[in-house]
Each structure stands twice: as structure tokens, then as C-alpha cells.
Amino acid sequence: MHTATAGKADGLTIQAGLAQSDSFVVASCHICNNRNIKIMANGNNLTSCNSSILSSSAPSTSGTGISLNTNIREVVNNNDDVVNFLLETKFSRLNYDDKLFIVKLKPRPQMKNLIMKNKGSRGNRGFNNNWYDKYNWLTGSEKRNKLYCWSCLLFSETKQSPWTSGYDDLKHLSESLQKHGNSEQHTHASLKFKLFGKNNIQDSIDSAHVQSILKHNELVKENREIITRLIDMIIYLATQEQAFRGHNESRDSLNQGNFRELASLLSKYDNKFKVFLDESSVFTGLSKTIQNELIESINKVISEIIENEIKMSPFLSWQVDETTDINCRSQVSVIFRYVKEGKAVERFMGFFDASEGRTAADLFNLLIENFSKYDITNKLIGQTYDGASVMSGELNGLQSRVKQIAPQALFTHCYAHRRLQVLSYRGGVINHPIIDY
Incomplete structure (x- = not known):
């Protein structure tokens, strides 16, 4: 014990x-x-x-006494039944090193107990070990007392063949061996057996895939650094209210526009940015299309921030005014005013096309379409316009329509327009210079 x-x-x-x-x-x-x-x-x-x-x-895993924790090398060292081990643990479940170790084996058990009794006075028929020399793929399991195809046992995808489940008919052994050796199943399994271990294709593919991912990630990192520089340039020009494009942006131009000139200036002190501008053949980030796309992306991010701030604010007011762009198309500018962290802030919401209609109803529908998501029915407490009847009319103006859905939205005449009217009036009645001492 x-x-x-x-x-x-x-x-x-x-x-x-x-x-x-x-x-x-x-x-x-x-x-x-x-x-x-x-x-x-x-x-x-x-x-x-x-x-x-x-x-x-x-x-044990079955009645054969092979432990689940048994290693293939222990089986070989102890002269145990290798075929029986593979039938229980499955070759496909082993790691690559164990598979390579097994493929190099050629188990040839004596099979002394594989005997077929003949009828009559003739003696019993037993297994002849010379079959191993004639068919080098032949193997057997003494514990199961059956013969198997070594290559099919390891690599065949079909498990219904008697040479993978076990063969014990010695009477038709010669015929069955020859038939199986010429079968398509055996040919495919033998080919896999011969190629296995020559080159670990999976490892090569995995290694190449990993290198490809690392290279891609490094390229993505570099591109993001370049995009960061372009975004900073756009934010700088927008903050300074500078035009982006020039009249002549060709390489021979003395002034290619603020955006391109700023990029050229930064490249003198940023070698990575300079290499990108000089060597990039697909994307340089300086075209008008890229500029507009980056501006739209920045606008989207800022709009999302403003939207979240408005959702957190209990009240808001807006100021709306009509203007025209450089093409004389009518558009509406909108400014929101609300409280953020105890302080009143103003946010420019953008210009909105109003060329399809400039009536009070058209402007009201435009505002509702773009800003109803801010719960203006409950949050809007103030509205400011100029003195035009379309905007400030008490009966049919925009302010009256807004009050129908937000009664608490008090109307305030725009003070900037009032000052402009005062100055215009004073300028019209004074016909002599004023001298101050």
C-alpha cells in the first residue's frame, strides 16, 4: 500500500x-x-x-484504462497502445507538437490475439506481421484487437470506414487492404500525412496575419496624426475667421490660399507632416473636398456637444434673423441662449436655407423641423427677432405662431436692430456736421 x-x-x-x-x-x-x-x-x-x-x-475515458491526463509521450515510453490512445483522445484535439510527435511514430503491435477460427480440421488463422512491410500504413490496437489505417486514423474526415473504426476480418484481409489502399479516402489522408510537419502553414499564415495587422495599425496611427494636424489647421482658420481657399491654388501661385499656405508653413517644422505632403499620392488632405468634409465632421461633433448641453438645460431662448448669402439666396441664422453650469451661454446653430419661402408659416415650419428635438414646447421661454411684420407680428407673425406651441416664449425686439434704427433715423434728420470740443 x-x-x-x-x-x-x-x-x-x-x-x-x-x-x-x-x-x-x-x-x-x-x-x-x-x-x-x-x-x-x-x-x-x-x-x-x-x-x-x-x-x-x-x-478513465472508457474501459481501456487511459487517463484523461495521460500524455502521448507517456504512452510511448510505457509501451502502451498508441492507437487506442488516439481513438479515445482524437488526433485533431492535440496541440501541434504532440501531432508532430505522433506522425513520426509507426506503431506495429504483434496482434497475437487477433485470431480467426477456421471450420473443419484446419488450424486457426492468425495475423502475420509481414503485412506491415507490404502496407506501411497498416497498424493495430492490441487492446481493441483490431487493425487500422494509420494515415486515415490521423487525417481522414470520414469515420465510417472499417479502417478507422477497426478491421478484424482476416479471411478477406488481403482483398480489403488492396481495396482501401486504392481508395480516394486513403489517398487524401496519405497526402495530408506526407505533408504534415513539412511546413506549418497555419503558423506561417498566423504570423503573416499578425504582421499585417501590426503594419496596418501603425499606418492608421500615422494617418490619425496627420488628420489631427489638418483638423487643428481648420479650427485655427475658423476661429480667426479666415478664408480657406485662394483664387489660384496651383503650385506656381504666389498665394495658394490660407489653408495650403498654413500647411506649407507647418511642414517646415514638422518632418513627418512634410514627408506626408511630399510622398502621399492618394490622399494629401489639401483638396477642397477634403477641407469641406473635415469642416462637416467638426461641425457634427460640435453640434452633438451643443445638443447634449441643451438637453441638460431646463430652459432656452432663440434669436432668429433673415439674411442673404453671396449668391443672394435667402437664409436664416439661428442663435440659442441657455444656461450651462450656472452661466448663460450663446451657441450659433447655423444658417438654414429659406429660399423656398419667407412667410411666417414657412419660417415657423423651418424652425420646428430643425429644432423640435430640443423639446421647445416645454423649454423655449424667449424669442427675439427684428421688427419686420413677418417676424414680430402679433397676429400672423412668427412670434405668434411660436406662442401657440410655447405660450411661455416671451417676445423681445432685437436691441441691435433698435440701435440701427435709431442711428439711421438720426443720420437722416441731421443735415449739418456736429463739432465737439
């Missing part, structure tokens, strides 16, 4: 992860060479019973 304390003692090694219940585990005994001994757990001490008595009740 062998005993074990704290997992290993007296030639006994505990196999972790094979406990069948709280009362026992599985161990390997290096003295009696029994790898499936049930160990009774008693506190911190583990006491084994006689291995010859308990080996019949030891847990």
Missing part, C-alpha cells in the same frame, strides 16, 4: 483536475506503474488503497 500527503509522497503523484467527487481524486503510482489509482481524501492526508484492488474502479 502506498500513501500520499499534500498531493505527492511515496511514489504517488496526484493528477489535478480529475476528481470524480469530494471523496477521492486520481493519482499515478511510479512504483507499481499504475496510473489510475483512486485516492480517498481525508482532510489534508490522502490515503490510497491497494492499487491492484482499486485499479478496476479507477475513472
Whole structure:
């Protein structure tokens, strides 16, 4: 009897992860060479019973006595049944190193118990080991007492063949061996067997894929740094209210426009940016299309920030005024005023095309279409326009229509327009210079 304390003692090694219940585990005994001994757990001490008595009740993957924790190299070193091990653990589940180790094996068991009894007075027919020399793919399992195809056992995708499930008909062995050797299934399996280990294609593909991902990520990082510079340039010009484009942006032009000239200036002090501008053939970021796309992207980000601020504010007011662009198209400018962190802030919401109609109804529909998402019915408490009847009319003007959906939205005449009217009036009635001393 062998005993074990704290997992290993007296030639006994505990196999972790094979406990069948709280009362026992599985161990390997290096003295009696029994790898499936049930160990009774008693506190911190583990006491084994006689291995010859308990080996019949030891847990295994089937009735053949191969432990789930058994390594293929242990099977070979102990002269165990390799074929039986593969039938239980499956070749496809092993790691690459174990697969490579197995492929190099050529198990040729004696198969002394594979006997076929003949009828009559003739003797019994047994397996002849010379079959191994004639068919080098032939192998067998003494524990299962059957013959197998070594290459099909490892690489065949079809498991219904008798040469993967086990063959024991010695009477028709010669005919069956010849037929299987010429089968398509065996040909494919043999080809995989011959090529396996020559070059680990999967490792090469994985390595190339990893390198490709790393290279791509590095390129993405560099491109993001370039885009950051372009965005900063756009924000700078917009903050300074400078025009982006020039009248002549060709390479020979003395002034290619603020955006291109600013990019040229930065490239003198930023080598990475200079290399990008000089060598990039697909995307340089200086075209008018890219400029407009970046401006739209920045506008989208800013709009999302403003939208979140408005949603957090309990009240808001707006100022709306009509103007025309350089093409004399009518458009409406909108400014929102609301409280953020206890302070009143103003946000320019943008210009909106009003060329399709400039009536009070048209302007009202335009505002509702663009700003109803801000819950103006409950939040809008103030509205400011100029003195035009379309905007400030108490009966049919824009302010009256807004009050129908937001009664708390008080109207205030724009003070800037009032000052302009005062100055215009004073300028019209004064016909002589005013001299101040």
C-alpha cells in the first residue's frame, strides 16, 4: 500500500483536475506503474488503497484504462497502445507538437490475439506481421484487437470506414487492404500525412496575419496624426475667421490660399507632416473636398456637444434673423441662449436655407423641423427677432405662431436692430456736421 500527503509522497503523484467527487481524486503510482489509482481524501492526508484492488474502479475515458491526463509521450515510453490512445483522445484535439510527435511514430503491435477460427480440421488463422512491410500504413490496437489505417486514423474526415473504426476480418484481409489502399479516402489522408510537419502553414499564415495587422495599425496611427494636424489647421482658420481657399491654388501661385499656405508653413517644422505632403499620392488632405468634409465632421461633433448641453438645460431662448448669402439666396441664422453650469451661454446653430419661402408659416415650419428635438414646447421661454411684420407680428407673425406651441416664449425686439434704427433715423434728420470740443 502506498500513501500520499499534500498531493505527492511515496511514489504517488496526484493528477489535478480529475476528481470524480469530494471523496477521492486520481493519482499515478511510479512504483507499481499504475496510473489510475483512486485516492480517498481525508482532510489534508490522502490515503490510497491497494492499487491492484482499486485499479478496476479507477475513472478513465472508457474501459481501456487511459487517463484523461495521460500524455502521448507517456504512452510511448510505457509501451502502451498508441492507437487506442488516439481513438479515445482524437488526433485533431492535440496541440501541434504532440501531432508532430505522433506522425513520426509507426506503431506495429504483434496482434497475437487477433485470431480467426477456421471450420473443419484446419488450424486457426492468425495475423502475420509481414503485412506491415507490404502496407506501411497498416497498424493495430492490441487492446481493441483490431487493425487500422494509420494515415486515415490521423487525417481522414470520414469515420465510417472499417479502417478507422477497426478491421478484424482476416479471411478477406488481403482483398480489403488492396481495396482501401486504392481508395480516394486513403489517398487524401496519405497526402495530408506526407505533408504534415513539412511546413506549418497555419503558423506561417498566423504570423503573416499578425504582421499585417501590426503594419496596418501603425499606418492608421500615422494617418490619425496627420488628420489631427489638418483638423487643428481648420479650427485655427475658423476661429480667426479666415478664408480657406485662394483664387489660384496651383503650385506656381504666389498665394495658394490660407489653408495650403498654413500647411506649407507647418511642414517646415514638422518632418513627418512634410514627408506626408511630399510622398502621399492618394490622399494629401489639401483638396477642397477634403477641407469641406473635415469642416462637416467638426461641425457634427460640435453640434452633438451643443445638443447634449441643451438637453441638460431646463430652459432656452432663440434669436432668429433673415439674411442673404453671396449668391443672394435667402437664409436664416439661428442663435440659442441657455444656461450651462450656472452661466448663460450663446451657441450659433447655423444658417438654414429659406429660399423656398419667407412667410411666417414657412419660417415657423423651418424652425420646428430643425429644432423640435430640443423639446421647445416645454423649454423655449424667449424669442427675439427684428421688427419686420413677418417676424414680430402679433397676429400672423412668427412670434405668434411660436406662442401657440410655447405660450411661455416671451417676445423681445432685437436691441441691435433698435440701435440701427435709431442711428439711421438720426443720420437722416441731421443735415449739418456736429463739432465737439
